[in-house]
Amino acid sequence: MTFLARIEHAGRPCVGLLEGDRIRLHAGTIFDPGAETGEEVAVADARWLTPTEPTKMVALWNNFRAAAEKNGWAIPAEPLTFLKAPNSFAAHDHAIPAPKSYDGRVAYEGELGIVIGKACAGVSVAEAADHILGYTCVNDVTAMELLQRDPSFAQWTRAKNFDGFGVFGPVIATGLDPASLTVRTLVNGRERQNYRVDDMIFPPAELVSRISQDMTLVPGDVIACGTSLGVLPMKAGTVVEIVIDGVGTLRNRYG
Secondary structure: EEEEEEEOOOOOEEEEEEOEEEEEEEEEOOOOOOEEEEEEEEEHHEEEEEOOOOOOEEEEEOEEEHHHHHHOOOOOOOOOOEEOHHHEEEEEOOEOOOOOOOOOOOOEEEEEEEEEOOOOOOOOOOHHHHHEEEEEEEEEEEEEEHHHOOOOOOHHHHHOOOOEEEEEEEEEEEEHHHHHHHEEEEOOOEEEEEEEEHHOOHHHHHHHHHHHOOOEEOOOOEEEEEOOOOOOOOOOOOEEEEEEOEEEEEEEOOO
């Protein structure tokens, strides 16, 4: 298993491999790290960047059976998706700013993220794995009261795309089986979400395949796989950690 990272070092973005409490820098890209430079940075001193610079984050609603059952939602026949724009992206340890134009409830959503490694359009489920670079942690932050504020039009774009509302990182984990993973969300140290990835209605390879039928996915794009039970609003000053053992811990303060 490999853990790929992007950090700021000496005033520029750098790629590295996380090994224990150190990040060993490499000369290449996140998709092809290349040779080691001989430099390393302590994790405690790292200035984290998002692991990739996506053109888009494709996110899922209603993709877990436990949440669908408890909320009385029908199992969807196809993935229910929306987009998060690049302005929303934020890295590990960066603050999530409270929106200035909205003073309602804002919720965390701990999720598994799929990171695309090769461009794909119209790929089959069998082909999809070859287009996945690895997996990361996602906090799909939501302005809850905006979603249905106007009964004539659900405002998914506005509710999901304030600056800093698409947090992902800190690393990309490669060489693992996503079905074996568990997503946990800690709020000020207290566990609020704990669910298994294998409860997904549409698992990762199927998501990549189905989404690629509708739009081309390019290297660095992220698919946020949706969340399960335990979503709650956050107060200003709240520290949220998305913990996926085998992938990493994404930590941010809200407000």
